[in-house]
Amino acid sequence: MREKKRRLAILGSTGSIGQSTLEVIRRFKDRYAVVGLVAGRNTGLLAEQVVEFRPEVVAVESEKQVGELKRKLGRFKVEILCGEDGYEEVAANTKTDMVVSAITGIAGLKPTLAALRKGKDLALANKESMVVAGSLIRKIAAGSGSRVIPVDSEHSGVFQCLNGKDKKFIKRVYLTASGGPFLKVPLEDLAGKTLAEALKHPRWKMGRKVTIDSATMMNKGLELIEARWLFNLRPEQLGVLIHPQSVVHALVEFLDGSVLAQLSQTDMRIPIQYALSYPERLDSPLPSLDLTEVKSLEFFPVDESRFPLFGLARKALSAGLSFPVVLNAANEVAVQAFLEEKISFGEIFGIVNHCLNQHRPRALVELDDILTIDRETREQAQHYLKRMKGNIS
Ligand SMILES: NC(=O)c1ccc[n+]([C@@H]2O[C@H](COP(=O)([O-])OP(=O)(O)OC[C@H]3O[C@@H](n4cnc5c(N)ncnc54)[C@H](OP(=O)(O)O)[C@@H]3O)[C@@H](O)[C@H]2O)c1
CATH class of the missing domain: 1.10.1740.10 (RNA polymerase sigma factor, region 2, helix turn helix motif)
Incomplete structure (x- = not known):
């Protein structure tokens, strides 16, 4: 018998993660149905997504965007909500099985909590929610039975290495960082780097906020705090390694000295697809990872004099x-x-x-x-x- 489609809501559908999620869904239309979409202001792209994926309900930032979206959709019918209440309604919709949380910043927090309160499975990209409300998220998810599955490539890597293993066997967890565009810039030139230079990430194509966070390495600090709550670890169990090739995403060291690592191409569609299909694995259109082409895998400690915002995040994690x-x-x-x-x-x-x-x-x-x-x-x-x-x- 054919399995029922998994019904999804995507918060932040017009963003980098949102669009990659829809690309994955496009390949597996027999497995996934889009029930709800949330975007901010990009009503042009949202209108295209509505016509292609036919959700029942969408939400946008304000009445202004509701008007724009209606005009762009013409006679095409979809329920359109707006503002925070609208985001929460889409996230908590009774017809949804899983919510992909990919709004940037704390704006993603309330709809993420709304999804968890209703027991939805959560594919979490919005790291800021976990950073500010990790303890609350754990408590609500435990009460409602929601599964929180990471989308961030490093956390997906840890999740895959652990694969249900008891956390008491973990000694340390390492997230990797490419080092961003300023890894080798002379220290005295760093403070004056321009916006255009900071937006040129060497490995990942992402939204603007997370790209700047990657240039300062605040992103890795936020990810450490996210990992602390996702995997219920102590701050001293968490470390970061600079790994310019971005092939190894995470490493887990166990008590007996064994280290498991997760490797893949540098492409967010891989962890997104895994979050949607978990615990199954589906085929991928990407070429296999060829380590003979990568040739060398390098790892360095983080230099906090170069990345002082990472140092602040580490202190906030410990405090x-x-x-x-x-x-x-x-x-x-x-x-x-x-x-x-x-x-x-x-x-x-x-x-x-x-x-x-x-x-x-x-x-x-x-x-x-x-x-x-x-x-x-x-x-x-x-x-x-x-x-x-x-x-x-
Ligand atoms: N991109 C990556 O590779 C990556 C990897 C790991 C984790 N993440 C995390 O995933 C999240 C999204 O990142 P991204 O790169 O996809 O960002 P992005 O490209 O900037 O997209 C952000 C999305 O959130 C929406 N949004 C922003 N503020 C909103 C608000 N106030 N109300 C409603 N919608 C709002 C945007 O809508 P409009 O554009 O329509 O205004 C857009 O759909 C971030 O937390 C980031 O740290 C990203």
């Missing part, structure tokens, strides 16, 4: 409590300012460092605690930014 919320919020404000060319590359660090230094840590019990600290930190970061630019005394 715990509300520090990761502050780290994330300050970083989101600073990266947005850099993307708008209001600050230099080197100034991203100053903003995040200031907010962490000023922070008096608190325990995070409920979602409101997280949202309050997130809001306060954003205000503080904006204020610091204005002062830095000499706009206020």
